[in-house]
Amino acid sequence: MVTEFKLPELGENIETADVLNVLVNPGDKIEKDQGVIEIETDKATIEVPSSTAGIVHEVLIKSGEKVKVGQTLIKIDDGGNSQISFIETKKTEPKQEIKNPETTQEKTPASVPQKQSNEGQIVEMKLPELGENIDAADILTVLVKPGDSIEKNQSILEIETDKATIEVPATLSGTVTEVLIKSGEKAKVGQTLIKVQTNTISFVEERPVQQKIAHSEKTGTTVATEKQVPKGERESILPYERDQQPPILKGAAPAAPSVRRIARELGVDINKVSGTGTSGRISMDDVKAFVKKLNEGRESQPTFGVKYEPLPDFVKFGEVEKKSMSNIRSKTAEHLSYAWASIPHVTQHDKADITELEKVRKTFNPRIEKSGGKLTVTAILLKIISSALKVFPQFNSSIDMEKKEIIYKKFFNIGIAVDTEHGLIVPVIKNVDRKNLIELSIELNTIAEKARLRKISLEELQGGCFTITNLGGIGGTSFTPIINSPEVAILGVSRSSFEPVFNEGKFEPRLMLPLSLSYDHRIIDGADAARFLRWVCEALEQPIKLLIEG
Numbered sequence: 001m002v003t004e005f006k007l008p009e010l011g012e013n014i015e016t017a018d019v020l021n022v023l024v025n026p027g028d029k030i031e032k033d034q035g036v037i038e039i040e041t042d043k044a045t046i047e048v049p050s051s052t053a054g055i056v057h058e059v060l061i062k063s064g065e066k067v068k069v070g071q072t073l074i075k076i077d078d079g080g081n082s083q084i085s086f087i088e089t090k091k092t093e094p095k096q097e098i099k100n101p102e103t104t105q106e107k108t109p110a111s112v113p114q115k116q117s118n119e120g121q122i123v124e125m126k127l128p129e130l131g132e133n134i135d136a137a138d139i140l141t142v143l144v145k146p147g148d149s150i151e152k153n154q155s156i157l158e159i160e161t162d163k164a165t166i167e168v169p170a171t172l173s174g175t176v177t178e179v180l181i182k183s184g185e186k187a188k189v190g191q192t193l194i195k196v197q198t199n200t201i202s203f204v205e206e207r208p209v210q211q212k213i214a215h216s217e218k219t220g221t222t223v224a225t226e227k228q229v230p231k232g233e234r235e236s237i238l239p240y241e242r243d244q245q246p247p248i249l250k251g252a253a254p255a256a257p258s259v260r261r262i263a264r265e266l267g268v269d270i271n272k273v274s275g276t277g278t279s280g281r282i283s284m285d286d287v288k289a290f291v292k293k294l295n296e297g298r299e300s301q302p303t304f305g306v307k308y309e310p311l312p313d314f315v316k317f318g319e320v321e322k323k324s325m326s327n328i329r330s331k332t333a334e335h336l337s338y339a340w341a342s343i344p345h346v347t348q349h350d351k352a353d354i355t356e357l358e359k360v361r362k363t364f365n366p367r368i369e370k371s372g373g374k375l376t377v378t379a380i381l382l383k384i385i386s387s388a389l390k391v392f393p394q395f396n397s398s399i400d401m402e403k404k405e406i407i408y409k410k411f412f413n414i415g416i417a418v419d420t421e422h423g424l425i426v427p428v429i430k431n432v433d434r435k436n437l438i439e440l441s442i443e444l445n446t447i448a449e450k451a452r453l454r455k456i457s458l459e460e461l462q463g464g465c466f467t468i469t470n471l472g473g474i475g476g477t478s479f480t481p482i483i484n485s486p487e488v489a490i491l492g493v494s495r496s497s498f499e500p501v502f503n504e505g506k507f508e509p510r511l512m513l514p515l516s517l518s519y520d521h522r523i524i525d526g527a528d529a530a531r532f533l534r535w536v537c538e539a540l541e542q543p544i545k546l547l548i549e550g
Contacts, residue, residue, distance in 0.1 A: 001079075002057050004072045005050060010041055010458055015135050017041045018327060019065045024074065028056045036074060037061070040327050044425065044461060045454040054078035068135070070188055124192045125171055129288065130161050130266070136188045137161045139181050144194065148176045153258070156194060159187065166266065174198040255282035263287050268294075328423035339485040344521040347480045347492075348529040352537035354496060355511045360543075373441030377493065377513065378416065378470045382440050384539045385466055385491065386412045386432040387546050392532045396465050398486040399523055406523060415464035415484060416444065418451040425451045426484060428464040472496060472513075481518050488523050491536070492516035513540065 010017060017039040024036050035047035057075040061067055130137060137159040144156050155167040174196040181187055181194075255263070255270055259282055263270040266287065273290045275282035314320045325333070357380070365375040373379070389396040389412055398407045412433040415426040427447045432440065450456045467484045470493040481492040494514040501510040517533045524532075539545045 001077070003052055003054070003076050003078055005036070005052070005074050005076055007039075007048065007067050007069050007071050007073055008051075009069055010046075014041050014069070016066050016068050017046075019061050019063055019067055020045065021063055022059060022061065023047075024056050024059065026056050026059055030054065030056060030076070039067070041331075041458075044328075044451075044456045044458065046458060048073070050074075050076065052076055052078050070190055121198050122177060123172065123174070123196050123198055125156065125194050125196060127159075127168070127187050127189050127191050127193055129189055130166075134161050134189070136186050137166070139183055139185045139187055141183055142179060142181065143167075144176050144179065146176050146178060150174065150176060150196065153261075157181070168193070169261070170196070172196065172198055254280055259284055259287060266291055326422060328425065332424055335485070336482050339482055343483050343485060345480070345483060345518050346521050346526065346529065348517045348519070348526070348533050349478050350515050350517075350530075350533045350537050351512045352515060352540040353501065353510050354513045354540050357540055357543070358496075358511055368438055368441045371438055371442060373438060373443075373445050375437065375441050376444070377472065377496075378468060379437060379441040379444050380540070381468055381470075381491070381493065381536075382414055382416075382429060382432050382444065383437060384536055384546065385414055385468065387539070387549070388532060388535055389466060390433070391535060391549060392528065394523055394528065395489045395519070395532055397488055397523060399488065399520065401522075409465050411463075411465065413463045413465050415467040415487075416448065417467060417469035418448050420452045420454075422454060425456065425461070426464065426467060427451050427456055427460045428462060430463065466490070468493065478514050478516050481516060483518055483520055488520040489529075489532075490518050492518070 007017065018041075019037055020040050021038040022036075023038065024030055030036065030050050030053060032051065032053045033049040034053075036050045037048050039046055039048060054076040057077045059074050061071075061073050067073065127137065138161075139157060140160050141158040142156075143158065144150060150156065150170050150173060152171065152173045153169045156170050158167050160166070176194055177197050178195040180192050187193065254275060254277075255273075260270055262284060263273065268287060268290055270282065270287075273282050273286050274280075275286055277283050277286075354377070361375050361377070361380070368375045393408055394406075396409045396412065398409070399405075400407060411431065413428050413430045414432050415428045418425050418427060427450070429440065429443055429447065435443070447456070447460060450460070464484065464487060466487055467481075467490040469481050469490060471479065472493050472495040474495075476494045478494055479492050481490045483490050492515070494516070496511050496513040498509045499512045500507040501512070502508075503510075515533060515536065517529055517536075519529045535545075535549075
């Protein structure tokens with residue numbers, strides 16, 4: 001059986017990736033979990049493993065292309081006896097054949113067989129294109145269930161995009177055999193919604209009326225001719241979509257009923273669409289082009305009413321060089337712009353006296369280095385922050401403004417911002433509260449190295465609750481880190497330095513560590529932030545605090 005291997009989910013808000021290398025060719029024998037392509041997302045370079053073993057039947061992508069989540073990458077023959085299926089359908093043995101039908105094509109809104117569907121064929125109905133930059137929709141209501149008999153153009157479910165609420169119509173008649181989605185879920189463009197067993201022979205894209213169906217008993221085939229077919233015979237043999245141009249009322253837009261319906265479902269005023277057909281007739285493509293233009297206009301302006309200012313022509317001032325942003329840099333810019341614009345940031349600053357801690361760190365570091373790690377201030381902060389999140393649970397939360405809910409997390413995964421030559425990457429160390437300092441030091445050293453070598457996996461970039469970013473190795477006295485949404489806080493660490501501190505009637509040189517805590521003011525108040533950061537400082541100064549309160 002030939003199986004389609006598709007690009008799997010790549011993580012939250014990651015819809016596409018660039019193909020760097022295709023690692024297999026048609027005819028290659030591959031094993032399950034063997035890498036088949038190397039891709040680059042905005043966060044990392046990843047080898048995508050095969051989900052099945054077999055022989056590569058066909059490679060559908062190549063290096064340099066951009067692929068979407070859910071897109072078919074390769075087809076694999078797993079050794080079964082099933083027929084090759086290019087739209088993942090189960091077929092019965094074909095009974096009839098249509099020879100040379102002359103048709104006038106008009107695109108339908110969903111993916112269905114392109115020429116004919118034989119009686120008894122199982123056909124997948126998929127979520128159609130919804131407009132430029134609209135990749136998914138929320139399922140509001142599923143209007144059919146297995147066993148239901150449906151007609152072509154009958155609504156099968158109700159969805160909601162960011163532009164409109166839409167009823168998705170069936171593309172053919174038949175009996176529902178399987179419903180693959182349910183209310184409350186999110187469906188992606190191209191995702192299979194339901195499976196339908198067809199009842200009749202039908203064309204997807206046909207010209208109405210001007211054909212006659214003749215069956216040859218000798219050859220067992222059905223042939224289309226150019227003679228007028230009586231209405232009753234047309235209905236019983238071939239269910240045409242009667243999409244001829246109806247009488248146009250004065251001032252009405254010249255468009256077929258199906259085109260008007262799709263325009264309504266997409267929230268488009270059909271009278272504002274310019275037709276490119278004969279006498280200004282509006283086609284489905286015209287509606288899609290109109291929607292695309294609307295979306296492009298909307299996307300050209302950032303959120304929250306912030307208007308882009310065009311750049312001047314720098315060439316007139318001197319020589320310039322232009323370079324395209326890397327995937328990582330581009331996505332980082334978009335994500336941080338969104339976080340800065342959508343989260344009310346406040347930054348709290350404090351200093352911790354780490355004079356005694358530094359002595360202890362230098363004493364124990366050789367032992368940890370023998371185990372393959374390095375005892376750093378960041379490693380120590382991992383342990384301290386995981387305890388602080390238990391004392392102050394609002395810092396281990398996320399906000400759902402749409403539902404007006406606060407999600408409190410019962411796990412403690414901490415992201416570490418890593419500076420690489422390709423841009424900022426934030427790998428996540430999982431279950432920090434369950435690991436000792438030796439384990440954390442080793443894992444921190446390993447995961448940072450993997451990030452720099454672009455060998456980080458998707459799992460290691462997901463699930464963070466809180467982020468630490470340490471610029472102490474570079475310098476600076478303080479800074480304002482941007483919260484890594486959907487987290488609600490981030491701790492910035494600057495370079496420690498000796499300062500005179502008044503203690504018991506005299507000044508003493510103490511090693512002071514500057515800390516900067518940025519927090520989401522929607523969930524965290526200033527007093528709570530001050531208490532949280534002071535708790536962290538005291539834990540650095542007196543580690544026994546972790547044993548008593550952590």
